[in-house]
Amino acid sequence: MARLLLAAAVIVTPVSAYVNFAPGAASRHVKNAGLSSSVNLEPMILEIEEPASEANSMGGFSALAAGVGVGAMLGWLNSRRQQVASAAAAAAIAVTPAAANAYVDYEGLAFLGGSDKVDINNANVQAYKQFPGFFPTAAGVIATHGPYKEVKEIFDIPNVDPRITAIFKKYKQNLVCLPANPAYFIDRVNNGLYR
16 A cells, blocks of 8 residues: 555655646745746746636546556566566567578579589689689689679689689680679679678
């Protein structure tokens, strides 16, 4: 019972600070704490038409009822802390998006650097490190052009140094040309580091 009275006092006290004086009430006489003179406060009365129903008579009770309702809700949540925490965690997990699965069903996965053959359309520039002299310059030339339909199209790239073309010829048997896959073609140069 004491808690109920304390809750009512805590809720109603701040509310009373915002309540205007009743119309027709006498002015309040307030004395300043630091000064010897007093200040005469006149109530501010606005001419507002009251609605037909008198809802103001229930104002204090409504504030008390709202306070009791909020207190009851907080008390219930406090007594069931673990259940509320479990429900909040379950809700957070339910709305968390699932991680995207990697695209590993690609038939040319072995040609992305896992064998002695490299796919010129989908392999990253790092896959060419296994061929001496190929990385980074010759690999960069292949990766920045394309997509290719055949391996021999790498010899048609404009403005390529003859030394690079010689490297292409040296490792031509180690290059394959599979159709460009959007999941791998975009990462040929940066290997996903720009994301």
